[in-house]
Amino acid sequence: MKTLQNSINTIPYCIVEIKAEEKQKLRLYDMGFYAGSVVTPLYECWGGGTKVYEVKQTLIALRQQDAKNIWVREMREDVPKK
Numbered sequence: 001m002k003t004l005q006n007s008i009n010t011i012p013y014c015i016v017e018i019k020a021e022e023k024q025k026l027r028l029y030d031m032g033f034y035a036g037s038v039v040t041p042l043y044e045c046w047g048g049g050t051k052v053y054e055v056k057q058t059l060i061a062l063r064q065q066d067a068k069n070i071w072v073r074e075m076r077e078d079v080p081k082k
Contacts, residue, residue: 013072
């Protein structure tokens with residue numbers, strides 16, 4: 001398992017767990033980041049420190065300090081997407 005911060009662009013991942021304070025967890029949940037969600041890192045924003053992800057057919061930019069609290073596993077062909 002790895003964090004979303006260390007994920008490779010264009011490879012879909014499944015969120016396993018979010019390790020953050022309750023307030024931050026709720027903010028991430030509101031944006032679609034919760035256990036079982038499929039997330040695809042797309043590209044790093046100019047200037048660094050922020051990366052764009054596709055989650056629930058929406059593009060969302062997350063700061064590196066937020067992405068490091070999201071634990072993911074790489075999606076495999078045999079795992080159905082939600």
